[in-house]
Amino acid sequence: MSKAAVFTMKLEPALRDEFMAAAEQCHRPASQVVRELMREFVKRQQERQDHSDLLHRKVDAARRSVASGSGEPNDSVEARFAVRRSLVDRLA
Secondary structure, eight states, X not given: OOOOOOOOOOOOHXXXXXXXXXXXXXXXXXXXXXXXXXXXXXXXXXXXXXXHHHHHHHHHHHHHHHHHTOOOOHHHHHHHHHHHHHHHHHHO
C-alpha cells in the first residue's frame, strides 16, 4: 500500500509523549499504530452505518406492510412468539 498522504494533527504535548512512549514499548512505529486506530475507527463507523441502514430497511418494509394491509396485529405476533419462548424454555 502506497503511503503518499501526510496527515498532520494538533494534540497536547503530554498526550503525544505518552503515545510515542506506548508505541515504543510495543516496538511499533507510531505511524503504524495510528493507521491501525484509523482503520478500526473507519470499520466501526461502517458497521454502525450498515446497522442503521438495515434498521431503516426493516422499518420501511414494516411500514409498507402496514400500509398495504398485509401486516399482522401485535397481539397475534405476541401470541405466536409466546409459544416459541415457552418451547425454548422447555428445551433449556
